[in-house]
Amino acid sequence: MKTYFACMPCFLNQALRACRFMGLDDQKTRQVINAVAKLIPQIPMESSPPETGRAVYQIIREISGNADPYQQVKAENTANALALYPVMKQMAAAAANPLAAAVRIAAAGNVIDCGVNASYAIEKEVDQMLENEFAVFDMDAFLAQLEKTERILYIGDNAGECVFDRVLIEQLPRPVTYVVRQAPIINDATMEDALAAGIDRVADIVSSGTDAPGTVLSTCTSDFLDLLKQPWLKISKGQGNYEALSAGPYPVFFLLKAKCSVIARDLDVDEGQMIFASSSPPDFSRAS
Amino acid sequence: MKTYFACMPCFLNQALRACRFMGLDDQKTRQVINAVAKLIPQIPMESSPPETGRAVYQIIREISGNADPYQQVKAENTANALALYPVMKQMAAAAANPLAAAVRIAAAGNVIDCGVNASYAIEKEVDQMLENEFAVFDMDAFLAQLEKTERILYIGDNAGECVFDRVLIEQLPRPVTYVVRQAPIINDATMEDALAAGIDRVADIVSSGTDAPGTVLSTCTSDFLDLLKQPWLKISKGQGNYEALSAGPYPVFFLLKAKCSVIARDLDVDEGQMIFASSSPPDFSRAS
Incomplete structure (x- = not known):
């Protein structure tokens, strides 16, 4: 499946849900949001959503320092x-x-x-x-x-x-x-x-x-x-x-x-x- | 009201809804999404959501060339x-x-x-x-x-x-x-x-x-x-x-x-x- 325009806000929503799940503080949550927002213009529409999901969770891992929050x-x-x-x-x-x-x-x-x-x-x-x-x-x-x-x-x-x-x-x-x-x-x-x-x-x-x-x-x-x-x-x-x-x-x-x-x-x-x-x-x- | 983290994906969603309402083509829709995504890291959390809404619709107006789509x-x-x-x-x-x-x-x-x-x-x-x-x-x-x-x-x-x-x-x-x-x-x-x-x-x-x-x-x-x-x-x-x-x-x-x-x-x-x-x-x- 390709990426749809509606996936773009959803990547941000997913990142936000993960931040909340992990109990990240406001400063780190803002860092995650900003990094995912900066990623969005680089997402190819022909890529599949899990390819972007992978990049989103790499960002979350790096900022949180937690490799396996779940x-x-x-x-x-x-x-x-x-x-x-x-x-x-x-x-x-x-x-x-x-x-x-x-x-x-x-x-x-x-x-x-x-x-x-x-x-x-x-x-x-x-x-x-x-x-x-x-x-x-x-x-x-x-x-x-x-x-x-x-x-x-x-x-x-x-x-x-x-x-x-x-x-x-x-x-x-x-x-x-x-x-x-x-x-x-x-x-x-x-x-x-x-x-x-x-x-x-x-x-x-x-x-x-x-x-x-x-x-x-x-x-x-x-x-x-x-x-x-x-x-x-x-x-x-x-x-x-x-x-x-x-x-x-x-x-x-x-x-x-x-x-x-x-x-x-x-x-x-x-x-x-x-x-x-x-x-x-x-x-x-x-x-x- | 201040801006909440949950407002950030919503700004993208609003922009996308406006693009659809206006029937913008894929290329212009992508331009709007990218511009709003780039705006997100600059949004002060202490600003109110309509301040960002104003900037979002300025982007949409510029890219669409339509000052009053509604x-x-x-x-x-x-x-x-x-x-x-x-x-x-x-x-x-x-x-x-x-x-x-x-x-x-x-x-x-x-x-x-x-x-x-x-x-x-x-x-x-x-x-x-x-x-x-x-x-x-x-x-x-x-x-x-x-x-x-x-x-x-x-x-x-x-x-x-x-x-x-x-x-x-x-x-x-x-x-x-x-x-x-x-x-x-x-x-x-x-x-x-x-x-x-x-x-x-x-x-x-x-x-x-x-x-x-x-x-x-x-x-x-x-x-x-x-x-x-x-x-x-x-x-x-x-x-x-x-x-x-x-x-x-x-x-x-x-x-x-x-x-x-x-x-x-x-x-x-x-x-x-x-x-x-x-x-x-x-x-x-x-x-x-």
Whole structure:
């Protein structure tokens, strides 16, 4: 996805939210705002928003001196989600269609802001997600690709959400390689977060190499780019990965909530709607 | 009111909205965004938001070459409001407390975005406003000041809204001086808009001298500043005037809807609530 004009004020808003989250004082907050404002005229419209997100959080890291402000929140999110894990696993197994139910549970992980919800609230969200209407729910295309693939590349999003992904991975009939960020960025899942969620018990875990809040290909390792070129079914969780990967060149199943008006317009859905959709007709030849 | 950190992304958002309203092309929109982004590090936190609003719209005027993009919308807003004027006048006259009803009708003028509502929708809004709960409705203090004042200084806000102000002015038991902006800025009322609304039939009209979207004292004429020093009851309509005048030094009755979270916090009310409140205990000595 390209950058839209509406993303420009949003970069400032995101920086401000991070400053508040970190409890930065007024002087440092003003420094962050000024630095992000100075960045704006340099942002290419053809870049994807996570590329700018990466630069914004570099600014915040430098000014705050804090490389991983979300560390504790991420650990809490994972703990809250793990507390619910046995229930979610059972929910998926008991469903009429366990795979479809597990896709919905994984989607719930993208919806829930574990930072502000206690675990009982998560349980309610998961319950609702099992009934939730998706704007697109391409299960038939997904099953068709599952038949043909020998492995699944599952590109993770946030910490905590990994636990929900684990429920889906356990329902997938093929081995899974799970992808995390290389370095902490906002509350995105790193190797440490995936391990804490127990992903290593159900999948191989690799880093994409990026420290952006999305799988920005120009910042990924060649090892990961080689994996992307494999003719495997690929699942991409969340908004940042959608923004980074929607322009191609790899066909991917996107599973996310359209959390802002810009993404919703890009997806041609209403803000707040859920999507489980292939980026293109199944065409593995594009990936080679 | 000072500038809050949350105002910074909002200045960019406002600029973007104006670009869209004017149908600016992508290249000029980008120029506006870049220029406003460059302005942000120079904004003093102790300045009021309309001071920056003035600079933002100067940028937009220069890049667009359009000095008054809202001219047509303002004329339409006034025409829509005038179509409802006889009904509103009758509503106030027929109310158990005509003056309180007229205050509420004037407040409705601040709520309605005439640019997007047809006149039947305005009528519904006015009906609702007559029932609407205000966060503060200082009628007793207002009546006490009305008793003592020989004249009222009524600081207007937007075009169209002038017609609603006219209904209130007709219920006021003292002569009124109505204040407009000197030059077009967004949809704020100028002399032309006040005349189109028929304010000249019920009040004297003067310009504050400002071309800011609020009564920024440093941009006002000395003639207007002299009027502000008079020991008259003063009414200030809308958010921009609140932002410019709330820090003093003149006691003013503010009549507005808290349309954003920053104003709401500054007023200590919920976003979206209405206010009719004195800026201070009645103390005309502060004005001398």
